Amino acid sequence: MQVIAANIDVAYLVMTMGSDFNLSRLERYLALTKESRAKPVIVLTKADLCDDITPIVSAVRDCAPSIDLQIVSSPKGLGLQEIASYLDGHRTGVMVGSSGAGKSTLLNALLKTEHAATGAVSAHGGQGRHTTTHRELVCLPSGGLLIDTPGMRELGMVNASEGLAAAFGDFALEVEALAQDCRFRNCQHESEPGCAVRAACEDGRLDERRWNNWVKMTREISLQQQKGDPAMQREARREQLRLNRLSRKSKRNT
Ligand SMILES: Nc1nc2c(ncn2[C@@H]2O[C@H](COP(=O)(O)OP(=O)(O)OP(=O)(O)O)[C@@H](O)[C@H]2O)c(=O)[nH]1
Ligand SMILES: [Zn+2]
Known part of the structure; x- marks a missing residue:
């Protein structure tokens, strides 16, 4: 990351x-x-x-x-x-x-x-x-x-899609199970009629705050994957190398 x-x-x-x-x-x-x-x-x-x-x-x-x-x-x-x-x-x-x-x-x-x-x-x-x-x-x-x-x-959220799934754990399974009851098989759980996920948020069976955060983070990840943003990835690699150097140097001085 x-x-x-x-x-x-x-x-x-x-x-x-x-x-x-x-x-x-x-x-x-x-x-x-x-x-x-x-x-x-x-x-x-x-x-x-x-x-x-x-x-x-x-x-x-x-x-x-x-x-x-x-x-x-x-x-x-x-x-x-x-x-x-x-x-x-x-x-x-x-x-x-x-x-x-x-x-x-x-x-x-x-x-x-x-x-x-x-x-x-x-x-x-x-x-x-x-x-x-x-x-x-x-x-x-x-x-x-x-x-x-x-x-x-x-x-x-670069490269965080696996992390996202792991961090949300059973929540993803819960959503998947609920989505079985959505009227449309390709329901995006946004404004489609008969959406079981939205219904569960509304009556409190599903934690709405968590759902919204999940949607937001999933969107960020897919946007970044689409863009592939090479500049940002280069930046991240440089930052990581710098941190590694700093840590090695400091350990030598200990
Ligand atoms: N009462 C109390 N105040 C705290 C505690 N920890 C931090 N503070 C106060 O909270 C404020 C912010 O603390 P910082 O340590 O500067 O926060 P930071 O996470 O380093 O913030 P950045 O440097 O901006 O990233 C300061 O006024 C601290 O005095 C705590 O355990 N108890
Ligand atoms: Zn739905």
Whole structure:
């Protein structure tokens, strides 16, 4: 996939439990991570700002039942050890998450002391469409490496079709089963009469938010496949090589 390089061991999917919490974004991150061999870990931040984490945690559990989930509060130090432990044995992790999710704050909390941060290697990308304007690779006291990426909001879904299917799991099967009852065999589940999928959304048997996100992501993928967008693919390869170099260099210096 585009951002998560081949030699990344762990992908932290960082999301706030504050007002910006968004399940559709999580589904997108999961689809993108599935394309890499990195182990995804969902990190829910700002636990200290949340009176009751139960509804958010159970929504995430429903959405991604088999993915590790960690609750974090950077100012209170909650969950920091658990986050760091994924990188034991000099493994490399990357943090993805939209702006304001709490990535930098978490990174700094993990570093604990300002002193540890002075050994950090930082890199600045160019101004290209999908290059990052800011990315930092730091060495944790335990020896693990952690890369902070900026928001993935505008990330496309290149090569993510398998990831999409995997991230949505049984949902795709559920839709397929419902579609058996659509009046037209080639129903696109848009505005056709007698559409069983739309009907299930309307009466709540099918999660409408999830359905809409699925449709949106499927469209993005097929659009990009049609275009084949070679410039974007070149850009992604360059970015990956750069990240690999950065990681190797930093490991040599450890
Ligand atoms: N109360 C509380 N505030 C937090 C926590 N984590 C982050 N914040 C605050 O949330 C805001 C955004 O945090 P950042 O760490 O800058 O977010 P980011 O994900 O690095 O954002 P970008 O750098 O734009 O990608 C800051 O004001 C932080 O102080 C937390 O666990 N608890
Ligand atoms: Zn239909």
